[in-house]
Amino acid sequence: MSTNTAITEPLQRAAAELLSEGKVAVVIxxxxxxxxxxxxxxxxxxxxxxxxxxxxxxxxGNLSVYLSKDHxxxxxxxxxxxxxxxxxxxxxxxxxxxxxxxxxVLIGVPCAGQGDPLxxxxxxxxxxxxxxxxxxxxxxxEQPQIDAAQRYSEAADIDAKSIEERWEFWSGQxxxxxxxxxxxxxxxLCYCKRCITEKTVPQWIETSAHLRGNIAWNVARAFHLxxxxxxxxxxxxxxxxxxxxxxxxxxxxxxxxERYDFQSGLSSEDKAPFTTFNVDDPETGIL
Amino acid sequence: MIQQASDSTDNSKWQPRIVAFxxxxxxxxxxxxxxxxxxxxxxxxxxxxxxxxxxxDPMFIIKSFEQGADLVLVSGCHPGDCHYTSGNYHARRKxxxxxxxxxxxGIDPRRFxxxxxxxxxxxxxxxxxxxxxxxxxxxxxxxxxxxxxxxGIAE
Numbered sequence: 001m002s003t004n005t006a007i008t009e010p011l012q013r014a015a016a017e018l019l020s021e022g023k024v025a026v027v028i029x030x031x032x033x034x035x036x037x038x039x040x041x042x043x044x045x046x047x048x049x050x051x052x053x054x055x056x057x058x059x060x061g062n063l064s065v066y067l068s069k070d071h072x073x074x075x076x077x078x079x080x081x082x083x084x085x086x087x088x089x090x091x092x093x094x095x096x097x098x099x100x101x102x103x104x105v106l107i108g109v110p111c112a113g114q115g116d117p118l119x120x121x122x123x124x125x126x127x128x129x130x131x132x133x134x135x136x137x138x139x140x141x142e143q144p145q146i147d148a149a150q151r152y153s154e155a156a157d158i159d160a161k162s163i164e165e166r167w168e169f170w171s172g173q174x175x176x177x178x179x180x181x182x183x184x185x186x187x188x189l190c191y192c193k194r195c196i197t198e199k200t201v202p203q204w205i206e207t208s209a210h211l212r213g214n215i216a217w218n219v220a221r222a223f224h225l226x227x228x229x230x231x232x233x234x235x236x237x238x239x240x241x242x243x244x245x246x247x248x249x250x251x252x253x254x255x256x257x258e259r260y261d262f263q264s265g266l267s268s269e270d271k272a273p274f275t276t277f278n279v280d281d282p283e284t285g286i287l
Numbered sequence: 288m289i290q291q292a293s294d295s296t297d298n299s300k301w302q303p304r305i306v307a308f309x310x311x312x313x314x315x316x317x318x319x320x321x322x323x324x325x326x327x328x329x330x331x332x333x334x335x336x337x338x339x340x341x342x343x344d345p346m347f348i349i350k351s352f353e354q355g356a357d358l359v360l361v362s363g364c365h366p367g368d369c370h371y372t373s374g375n376y377h378a379r380r381k382x383x384x385x386x387x388x389x390x391x392x393g394i395d396p397r398r399f400x401x402x403x404x405x406x407x408x409x410x411x412x413x414x415x416x417x418x419x420x421x422x423x424x425x426x427x428x429x430x431x432x433x434x435x436x437x438x439g440i441a442e
Contacts, residue, residue, distance in 0.1 A: 158391065167393030167431055196346070204346040206353075212435040216349050219388065223345050226384055251391045255384055274384075277376035279366065285383060287402035287415060 003032075007055040007109055007138035011081065014107060014135050015050035018079050024105050025076025028066055030059040041066070045075070055081070055138075060114050062232045064089040067099045068191035079105040083114075084127025088230035088265025089188040095268045096228075098191060108133030112141040121233040121246070124150045132268075148257065154244070155251035170215075176241040177214040179207065183221065183235035183245055189228050196220055218248070226252040227273040230265035303423045305332040305358045305416075306351040310340045310375070313364035313405045320409030328416040331423070332360070339363065341374025345385045348399060352432045358398050358423040362415075365403040375403070397422070398429055 015027040031042030032054045039059045044050045064086050066072045082090060090106065093099045108130035113122030129140045149156070158166060181197070184190040197205045197217055205220060206213030221235075222245075229249045236246040256262045259282060260273045309315040315336050321328060337343065340363025351359045361382055363375040382401050390396045400419055404412050 155391070161393075163390070163393055163395060165393070166391065167395075170392045171431075204350060210435075212353055212432070215392070215394075215435075216346070216353070219349055219392070220346060222388060223385060226388075248388075248391065252384065252388060255387050259384075260380075274377070274381055277373060277380055279376065281376065281379055282383070283366075283379065285386065285401065286379070287400055287419075 003054055003056045004138070008053070010137040011055055011107065011109065012050050012053050014137055015044055015053055015079065016047040018105060018107075019044065019050060020047040023077070024079035026072075027053070027079040027081070027107070028063050028072075029053040029081035029107070030055060030061070030063075053081070055109050057114055057116060059083070059111075060119070060237060062086045062089055062186075062188055062234045064093060065186060065188040065234070067093055067104065068188070073103070077103055077105065079107055081107045081109055082130055082133065083109055083111040084130040085111075085121065085125060085230065085232050086188075087130040087133065088127060089232055091265045091268040092189055092228055092230060093191075095270065095272070101268070105135070106130075106133040108136040110136070110138050110141045119233065119237075120154065121231060124153070126151070148254075152250055152254040152257075154247045155254050158247055159251070171211060173243050174214045174218055175211045176243055177209060177218065178241060179209045179214065179217065180240060182238040182240060186234045186238040187225070188232070188234070189225060189230075190221070196224075218243075218245070221245075222248045222252060225249060227256045227260075227262065228264055229253060301428050303331045303357050303420060303428075304355055305360060305419065305423060306356040307332050307334045307360040307362060308337055308340070308343050308347060309334055309404075310342075310363040310370075311336055311338050312370035313368060314340075314362035314402075314412070316406035317362075317404040317408045317412045320406065321412045322409075324409045326409055326413035328413040329420040331420050332416050339369065339371055339374035340378040340382075341369075341371065343378060343382065345381070345388075348385070352394075352398070352429060353435075355433065357426070357429045358400065358419060360400045360402065360419060362402045362404050365405055368405060394431065395426075395429070397426060 018024045019027060027044040029042050030039040031052050033040050039054055039056055041061055041063055042052055044053060063080055094101055110129045112128060124146050126146050128143045205216045231249055231253055233246050236244060239245060256273050262273050309318060340361055343361050348359045363378055366375060369375040386396050386399055389399060402415055
């Protein structure tokens, strides 16, 4: 763990300035928490609170999850610290009209990766330097070239298995699910006011923690995120049972990339693959 | 349905059960034409009539498996013929992606069929049902899912 002073200091200055000039009501960033294994979210509402903001190599959270929460939006205009990966989620929220661009001030932080050793997603990160932010603090970091094979390597490992092996693997993994819904609550794009799993008439998803209902839940979760998920990896990180949820999301992202040349969150102007169609779309496998 | 479903775990008495979601305008009319034209086809298929193939949510398919279906078919209008202009184009994207998700999770994709059957294709409907019924008989009961019921909580 090491605080990145080259970013932390200008970040604190920028946040204090935004707050004292009244340009934002709150700055959502990361705060220092002693020897904790991660830097927790910090909501700075007064200029003097900005000095508690930090940026280091344990700023795992994707803070954009707060942008869709009513009680936080009621605070007023939000300044938010975003890494490149978080910015992709913000782009989807903008595209889906959950947030208006004029209601947020994006404070971009160049990020060479989080965690020691680096998180898997960080080693194949293609957005180390956030683009299109209102303010960028710190200097750009070096951006390695990543190819599609690296981007989707986690899904490829499971794709290499036979169908029986996959069933074996996933029924084992999904049996562990305790239905805490941490994956949903931490996901910036799971913002439905009422989730399908809480609907009881009809009850599409069995709510007890049993494999059959767990499959239904995880299928619904993955499918609702298809063409939207930006692979920020928060679901997998939040999962207390260590289910490799990221692989499922990665598989669906790979499909959208290969079939429709679409990567979610690279722009706030594009259209999700499931909201549009092409008459010449692939048709293999239809009788 | 639930009683029937629990019988399906006993292989000697097993009869294949196919759930078909048909769009009202083409495939349902095609199945109707097959009946009027007296084209016989297996009774294993249970038809659910929907306004459009675009109405099909993947949860319909998962729920069918949970309730004892051995195979699920979704059938709609041919591309370009949708009564609502574009429902089947949207369905095509979503359902093909859903099949990939099934495949990735190890849920046998041969248990999920998609077809286009027009209102004039009574003969196609009849031969399609014969074909998929023969296939599901060859595959046998969908034990991955029926075991989940046996090992799980009571209905």
